[in-house]
Amino acid sequence: xxxxxxxxxxxxxxxxxxxxxxxxxxxxxxxxxxxxxxxxxxxxxxxxxxxxxxxxxxxxxxxxxxxxxxxxxxxxxxxxxxxxxxxxxxxxxxxxxxxxxxxxxxxxxxxxxxxxxxxxxxxxxxxxxxxxxxxxxxxxxxxxxxxxxxxxxxxxxxxxxxxxxxxxxxxxxxxxxxxxxxxxxxxxxxxxxxxxxxxxxxxxxxxxxxxxxxxxxxxxxxxxxxxxxxxxxxxxxxxxxxxxxxxxxxxxxxxxxxxxxxxxxxxxxxxxxxxxxxxxxxxxxxxxxxxxxxxxxxxxxxxxxxxxxxxxxxxxxxxxxxxxxxxxxxxxxxxxxxxxxxxxxxxxxxxxxxxxxxxxxxxxxxxxxxxxxxxxxxxxxxxxxxxxxxxxxxxxxxxxxxxxxxxxxxxxxxxxxxxxxxxxxxxxxxxxxxxxxxxxxxxxxxxxxxxxxxxxxxxxxxxxxxxxxxxxxxxxxxxxxxxxxxxxxxxxxxxxxxxxxxxxxxxxxxxxxxxxxxxxxxxxxxxxxxxxxxxxxxxxxxxxxxxxxxxxxxxxxxxxxxxxxxxxxxxxxxxxxxxxxxxxxxxxxxxxxxxxxxxxxxxxxxxxxxxxxxxxxxxxxxxxxxxxxxxxxxxxxxxxxxxxxxxxxxxxxxxxxxxxxxxxxxxxxxxxxxxxxxxxxxxxxxxxxxxxxxxxxxxxxxxxxxxxxxxxxxx
Numbered sequence: 001x002x003x004x005x006x007x008x009x010x011x012x013x014x015x016x017x018x019x020x021x022x023x024x025x026x027x028x029x030x031x032x033x034x035x036x037x038x039x040x041x042x043x044x045x046x047x048x049x050x051x052x053x054x055x056x057x058x059x060x061x062x063x064x065x066x067x068x069x070x071x072x073x074x075x076x077x078x079x080x081x082x083x084x085x086x087x088x089x090x091x092x093x094x095x096x097x098x099x100x101x102x103x104x105x106x107x108x109x110x111x112x113x114x115x116x117x118x119x120x121x122x123x124x125x126x127x128x129x130x131x132x133x134x135x136x137x138x139x140x141x142x143x144x145x146x147x148x149x150x151x152x153x154x155x156x157x158x159x160x161x162x163x164x165x166x167x168x169x170x171x172x173x174x175x176x177x178x179x180x181x182x183x184x185x186x187x188x189x190x191x192x193x194x195x196x197x198x199x200x201x202x203x204x205x206x207x208x209x210x211x212x213x214x215x216x217x218x219x220x221x222x223x224x225x226x227x228x229x230x231x232x233x234x235x236x237x238x239x240x241x242x243x244x245x246x247x248x249x250x251x252x253x254x255x256x257x258x259x260x261x262x263x264x265x266x267x268x269x270x271x272x273x274x275x276x277x278x279x280x281x282x283x284x285x286x287x288x289x290x291x292x293x294x295x296x297x298x299x300x301x302x303x304x305x306x307x308x309x310x311x312x313x314x315x316x317x318x319x320x321x322x323x324x325x326x327x328x329x330x331x332x333x334x335x336x337x338x339x340x341x342x343x344x345x346x347x348x349x350x351x352x353x354x355x356x357x358x359x360x361x362x363x364x365x366x367x368x369x370x371x372x373x374x375x376x377x378x379x380x381x382x383x384x385x386x387x388x389x390x391x392x393x394x395x396x397x398x399x400x401x402x403x404x405x406x407x408x409x410x411x412x413x414x415x416x417x418x419x420x421x422x423x424x425x426x427x428x429x430x431x432x433x434x435x436x437x438x439x440x441x442x443x444x445x446x447x448x449x450x451x452x453x454x455x456x457x458x459x460x461x462x463x464x465x466x467x468x469x470x471x472x473x474x475x476x477x478x479x480x481x482x483x484x485x486x487x488x489x490x491x492x493x494x495x496x497x498x499x500x501x502x503x504x505x506x507x508x509x510x511x512x513x514x515x516x517x518x519x520x521x522x523x524x525x526x527x528x529x530x531x532x533x534x535x536x537x538x539x540x541x542x543x544x545x546x547x548x549x550x551x552x553x554x555x556x557x558x559x560x561x562x563x564x565x566x567x568x569x570x571x572x573x574x575x576x577x578x579x580x581x582x583x584x585x586x587x588x589x590x591x592x593x594x595x596x597x598x599x600x601x602x603x604x605x606x607x608x609x610x611x612x613x614x615x616x617x618x619x620x621x622x623x624x625x626x627x628x629x630x631x632x633x634x635x636x637x638x639x640x641x642x643x644x645x646x647x648x649x650x651x652x653x654x655x656x657x658x659x660x661x662x663x664x665x666x667x668x669x670x671x672x673x674x675x676x677x678x679x680x681x682x683x684x685x686x687x688x689x690x691x692x693x694x695x696x697x698x699x700x701x702x703x704x705x706x707x708x709x710x711x712x713x714x715x
Contacts, residue, residue: 278317
């Protein structure tokens with residue numbers, strides 16, 4: 001402190017030619033009455049001290065164009081590789097200078113002597129300096145000890161914690177033990193199994209016709225969840241929330257906390273939750289805990305302590321979330337990661353590109369963007385880099401949520417697509433809780449795992465040509481005699497539709513033979529692991545037949561609407577992918593033409609003419625994407641994210657949140673918002689309805705509080 005005062009006095013001496021100080025002039029004036037010399041000296045001393053503080057504060061205020069740090073007396077200018085700290089009293093210092101001052105216990109402003117309630121924190125010595133992103137030196141969260149960045153100016157800093165910061169273990173093997181099952185599951189809980197059904201494109205094919213691409217629709221349907229609370233026929237979940245807490249999330253933080261609270265309250269006592277946050281670096285703030293009463297309380301407390309500052313390091317957040325699941329000692333049957341971000345990664349670029357990160361993340365530089373996406377995809381499951389064997393873990397699904405117009409939708413979609421997750425576009429933060437509800441409504445209703453559909457040809461000349469299965473893995477073996485489709489998990493009541501394209505040979509029926517013999521095409525079967533007994537279950541499907549008459553009747557020429565509507569779905573998804581690729585090349589006219597052509601073709605299809613609800617929804621989707629591709633600016637802001645979220649939904653046949661889309665409450669309520677009707681399961685609809693009821697109650701409470709506040713101000 002003495003050294004600091006010497007520097008300040010030296011500085012004031014350079015300004016001795018400044019304006020005269022009226023306080024000092026008044027203090028040194030001779031008094032009118034007769035007082036003792038000692039009293040006069042005390043008065044002068046008191047006035048001098050007050051004058052010193054006044055001159056000090058006034059001296060800094062006279063330097064608007066060249067501020068200096070009152071501790072080191074060097075210039076305070078951004079962009080010189082030094083972070084700047086602005087205190088709550090509005091005085092500014094170099095971050096390094098003020099943190100060194102704080103270490104010695106001085107919690108007052110060196111200039112105005114105001115006592116601070118919010119103070120900066122210095123990073124530990126083992127945290128690298130991240131100043132290349134112009135966010136200043138890394139600080140330590142007062143709640144969890146994680147390194148975070150401090151804003152260059154005006155940052156809000158939370159008060160000191162009552163307890164020392166928690167340090168992360170080297171290995172995340174501190175997950176809470178799973179509950180012990182004391183009784184065997186009730187077999188009646190799994191009375192309904194998976195069902196398989198097939199729909200041939202036509203009921204008959206002429207004996208003289210050779211069909212090279214005959215479609216058969218195979219539909220798999222999962223059983224429902226039971227209403228009996230004691231009959232738990234779903235798989236418990238290990239869920240990791242990876243949350244972006246960079247500075248840009250500050251305005252969204254309250255709604256983010258509320259949405260995470262909703263997840264916590266809807267997880268069961270057998271489900272486990274872990275929280276990972278990232279800004280410039282990443283930190284696990286909650287180990288994998290069961291959502292019992294105590295676990296929920298700890299999770300809610302951790303969420304309530306969240307605050308935002310710093311840059312965006314998506315790769316580190318994702319890696320840490322993966323580690324939580326890879327290094328756990330015990331495993332629930334279902335594991336998933338939910339990743340949320342509203343920006344682009346500003347840290348995880350190659351060293352040669354770090355100086356211009358924003359340019360490197362621009363979609364106009366595809367080679368650099370591809371390198372970054374590869375870096376992210378490699379982090380999804382590091383232990384799977386080598387060839388897979390039974391001891392290795394499957395890739396963990398990452399469900400990604402992109403907020404607003406500034407998030408990196410290309411990267412978020414790539415992460416979800418590569419990990420069997422879905423990508424949702426949250427255009428407005430107000431619908432975040434509903435988007436979470438839709439996602440966990442599915443995750444909390446998994447009734448079958450490791451699902452595999454096997455399709456076998458049963459007649460000579462009937463060969464499987466292709467299986468357009470979206471992002472689900474499919475394979476054709478035995479020279480077209482057999483095909484398989486792998487589906488990892490099925491949600492309760494979930495349906496998946498797959499078109500199987502066959503070649504049908506000319507019939508060998510004798511000319512003139514009476515009647516038409518049926519031709520057997522395929523046998524279907526399915527295997528899956530039961531979430532109740534954890535045993536492998538085999539399900540036999542029906543055999544698929546068609547007729548082979550010599551002449552086709554008018555009824556034989558009517559296409560199956562179930563097959564036609566699925567053809568439309570695949571064609572629409574293909575059109576969206578082609579239009580999106582054109583838009584990336586700034587060919588918006590070409591993209592608009594592709595979408596318009598598909599809308600026209602869709603309207604003339606048999607299922608659309610019959611008023612099919614799916615076709616109506618597909619037409620509305622194409623129209624919405626067209627509107628979001630009318631200009632390059634609009635496409636960059638919302639069009640890309642909207643299209644990619646739609647592709648994610650179609651690829652996995654699962655519901656995603658797109659733009660302002662919400663689900664109408666299933667209790668008969670009306671809404672003027674857009675609705676999504678495709679791929680949603682009853683569990684998703686129920687969970688979103690619950691979320692909307694909570695949001696309505698919260699909105700009503702907020703309105704009451706605002707009204708009460710207004711009335712009190714009026715009074």
